[in-house]
Amino acid sequence: MPGLLAKRFFGVPLLVTEYGVDLRAHYLAGHCGGQGASTAADTCGGHGASAGPLAPGASVPPGASLPRLSAPVRALLAAFRRALAAEVYSQAALITPGDARIRRWQQKCGADPAKLRTVHPGVDAERYAAVGEAADPGDPYTLVWVGRTGPGKDLVGLLQAFAEVHRREPRARLRLFARPAAGEEEACYLAHCRSLAAHLFAAGASDDLDVHPAAAGPVSFEPLGSDGGRTTAEACASGAVTVSASSVEGFPHTLVEAMLCGRATVSTDAGAVVEVIGGTGLVVPPRSPRALADACLALLGDPARAARLGAAARSRALELFTADRNTAAFRALYLEVISRSPVHRDAVGAYGEPLPFARPAEALVPVGWGSSAPQAGAS
Template identity: 60%
Template sequence: MRIGLLTEGGYPYATGDQRLWCDRLVQGLAQHEFDIYALSRSARQEDHGWIPLPPQVQRVRTAPLWAPEDDGRTYGRRERRRFVGHFKELAAAVCGEGDGFADGLYGLAELAHERGGLYAALRSELAVRVIESACRAHGARRTVRAAAVPDYLAFADQLERALRPLSLDWYGEDGLGAVDLCHAASGGSAALSGLVAKRFFGVPLLVTEYGVQLRAHYLAASDGELTAPVRALLAAFQGRLAAEVYAQASVITPGNTHARRWQEKCGADRAKLRTVYPGMEADRFAAVGEAVGEGADSGDPYTLVWVGRIDPAKDLIALLHAFAEVRKKEPLARLRLFGAPVREPEAATYLAHCKALAAQLFPDEAADAHAVGTNPVSFEEIGGPEAPEVADAYASGGVVVLSSVVEGFPISLVEAMFCGRATVSTDVGAVVEVIGGTGLVVPPRNPRALADACLALLRDPERRERLGAAARARALELFTIEQNLTAFRGIYLELISHSPVQREAVNEDGEPLPFAHPAEAYVPGHWAGGAPSKGRTPRWADGPGLVAAAAGTAGEASA
């Protein structure tokens, strides 16, 4: 089958989110064809280029969300009236009055397709007036009513970027209208293209969220750069969009129970939700994990290891204070912090602050047999040409620590489990679900509890070994690439079995391939969600759609 993979800020670009699991998905399901529809987030991301693509990727179409895209189109009087009508429905729903969000959204999508885009209309004075009227309406939220002209302009700018997928030339029988299934790698703008394909072509939509897009938006909007009315408007828009995505998706695959709860609160039907854990490369850590299983050296028993991205959300400050308590009771203890190379100014500032705190808490101590004239805390890089490998970082200690205050799916924790390491973690995100009783979990922002848990494992080698073995077994059962691919392989087949075929199968010579599709694929009925002619012919098509032709072929066969 042909899969339309929808991404935002990730695959096939060499940097960004979801690129790793998308690449593993495409590589692992080589029996299918993939068309990639990617939205980029920055010029820097585009400059880094793409990762190598396998032959099953048939085409790649990209569009930027980061730069203005003036299409040069202007609307006549009739089109302006249509735009105002649809935009009023959407704006009223965002401001808290009415339920016309979906009608307004799809009306704008149809107008964009017919007239070449929405850029000028969404940034026009007319759009600003519609936003102002919606904000001042009687049923608008209190925070929204406080908006002023700069807020209207800022929201119009953000809204144009979020709705930019509606104006792309990705739709039609040479684009998303020709795929058998749309698989959105996240919610938000990536899934917006899937909504259009579902609405006008009947293409089934699968949505995967390893980190809930709406939650990420809430966290990003709290940085203080936007005013309170603009944040309220954007949050309301993203909430309405998430609800529509969940309503139209045939299946939603959260990456963990934490994401699943968010989706349910945003209106997702429980019957559509299926947890699919992200697949990770167990082979990278096989040597370390198997060595522990065979009774070999399991790392320095006095060393705590932290691996991750240098970021305030990881709360290294609390970890350093906790280690100060550990050091008082276990003078031989060491803490090794392995982080990816720091590039962002904010991360560099945070790293400098952590190093200053470590120097203050642990001045150079007298030489001993364990640490000869060195500070018991070390900051080390991974991923560089002379830096240790990730597996070697985990192998260097006896206990792996995670001290985050915000976490989605804890990748570093799963890597430690693959390595057969006992872990101490804070109770955030999906940590408890991932650990499943194979490690110690403490409240976040509690250095004393973190220190006590670390001491308990440092002083009990048998317990460390027992927890590490159980953690490795759990990781191999739940978090491998194989289990991820098996889940999506089954979901793809299930969805396509409930949907009419999109295109005729042909052989190498371009001739029709007999018996390529099961006979029931052409038969309208309850299992297919209605007659094919209703689901797959786009509203704006100039002639009969592919399924109409397929239905005719089936009719001839019946005759």
């Protein structure tokens, strides 16, 4: 809204950046009956979009439930969001989607393809340099999962897949590094996954986060984050292969971080995963535990291949997904926008001297803002 007003009244060029399509998240949340905000947020990559059928501009914490709205209200909000998206795209000088999936949605919403410039989100590569350049490839029999828990991450499918992996390769271990649960939905899902792991594996799953996972069984749940947990780089360094089983996904930041750590990846075809991974990892259909297990076993059984894929993944991430590249891309785009926009020039006198008060301040006020309606009874 502020950007549209600045464009309308002051002629300020509008550059629109979206890492998630707000209208798509609104449709998904409405389809779920106002529940599962975290799933809708996952499809937006956690950026720039509210996660449900709320008033425009409202947002919802991950894992929160949304109020149930009547069908007419949802239809009204959807119509408003469609109209707003179309107006924003028509007024924008340039539009920068975060990946090809978002680009397709923007075109469906009326964006001019000539205005679109894909700019991937950037990650600070320096934080992963030590692990990525180290000679240690990690434990060759350890699979690592990193992220936030929730139904969209399909940890249930991952545990089912690992049951097959462990049956065929008893030395295999799965370390799950989870960020703190944000909301009741994520907490309940994590508890369900712990219970399932204890049921699937005779040795159970580690609930004591101070105990090394090998002491508790083939599966461990460990904290990730600033509150005493591991960093993402430390988590990825603990194993040779990083795995993702998401059924819905936006831009897979965690996979980019694993790539920067030089780790081979096994992931499901969701969101922008294929666009990010390219040919540097194995991709399988979502919600297919057998295919996921086969891919994990293929890399666990061939450490040399895993090392080659990890090296290729790091090179790809350094080329396409760093913060420096993201900054350089936006700098070039802003210069492009400025070069095509009219420039306000200060008034000068006959000999080129500046005339600072040649234009009154009122000239910068939009027409109608400075005028007031005549009061009744005024003479």
